Amino acid sequence: MKKPENLILPAAMMIGLLASSAPAFAHHSFAAEFDAKKPVTLTGTVVRLEWTNPHAHFYISVKDQGGAATVWEFELASPNGLMRHGWSRNSLKPGDVVTVMGYLAKDGSKLANARSVSLPDGRKIFAGSSEDGGPTQ
């Protein structure tokens, strides 16, 4: 159902206001750990999820063309932020096949941050889409 404009506008104006304030998130600077110039997209099978602070992490096993598997680690926000938007410690289960887009760690380890996580049917898990109440409408 389309929202009346008068309900949308105050939130919209607040985004403008928020832009002038310092963001309150982030346990560490993105640039200290990840390289915004090195995007990566990997598809693999979830090995495990660590529902921990200051960040949740998950691991996927990615097979190369020869069939050899490499485990990659992805960093998420903290559980409190993720839970506000519908994630839980059960959102990713071992065995789930996911495609993850993110940015590689600067230190060359098999680590990236996760910017979007998609299921095989294309559905994105917490990407701010209309299904999960995010801003896309």
Place this chain on the structure above:
Amino acid sequence: MNNPIRNIGGFGLLLVAMSAYGQPGRGAITGAVKDPVGAIVAGATVQAMNPKTGAVVKTTSSPGGTFTLGDLPPGTYDISLSIPGVAPFSRKDVAVGPGAAVRVDIELKEGSQLSTLGEDSLAIAADMKRHNPPSGPTPRTADGHPDLSGVWWSPRTVDPGKPEFLAGAVEVAKKRVEDNRKDSPQVHCLPSAVTRVGPLYQFVQSRAYLVMISDDDSPGFHQIYLDGRQHPKEPDPLWYGNSIGHWEGDTLVVDRVNFEEQVWLDQEAHPHSDRLHVIERYHRVDLGHLETEVTVEDPGVLAKPWTLKRVSDLAPGEEIREFMCAENNRDLDHLVGR
């Protein structure tokens, strides 16, 4: 127009003959806003400024992400958009002719921070959609003072003030930022910064004290004593300082001194000296809004006192989950400086 469609400068600006944008002879800029992963961004403020006249026109993107800056006098405009978590967008010298609409599609790029899922621009925008503070009168305690208790969203800054940092403090902050803040207290699971307030925070108020709890700081709480005591005579520096409060009418005035040397002053990574003195004035103007004025005095780092103003929205239904930062702080091994 003889040439209704053309590309300008390779930026894909589409010039379309239009007549529906206000008065005759006026022009318009239209487009759509997408975030770094291609998702529509609704509710973003898009600004067009004519640098010659100084005229500024703003609009917000629709639920579908589109925007129209209409009724513009012909001229050259600078388009800008800034939302948390992504790099600010700017495109200069967009020419607007009479009776025409120029198309400028805004594809936002990743910023240097906040790009992890759950801390990204979409998460912030989704949080903003949850801001729906209730209306009603200011709640009061039995003794008649305003009751600040409740869970509050991270405040938005309505007046950032004009801090005049001394050269030495500027230099320290510059080095910290250039070094990607990799040595900040926060990455070691220590308190983040004196003037920073988390995405959510809670006030628990009693007659004798007020407790502030943050949802992403460590340890994440500090006490503000309301029992009339004075600051300790012997300085005993603390990460959150010594905080005492008293009422001036309906405003709670909190006085904070004695800050641990290592804590950073603000998110811009400025240091402080042992003369740091912070005065916070809290005024719950109604049920849903908490105005805060923060004055930072520190002759060791500031040329004069710095005052900023913020407003928090009440967050009914939200809860503060524990943030046990040290349980799995694996970032330390991966952080690199410049």
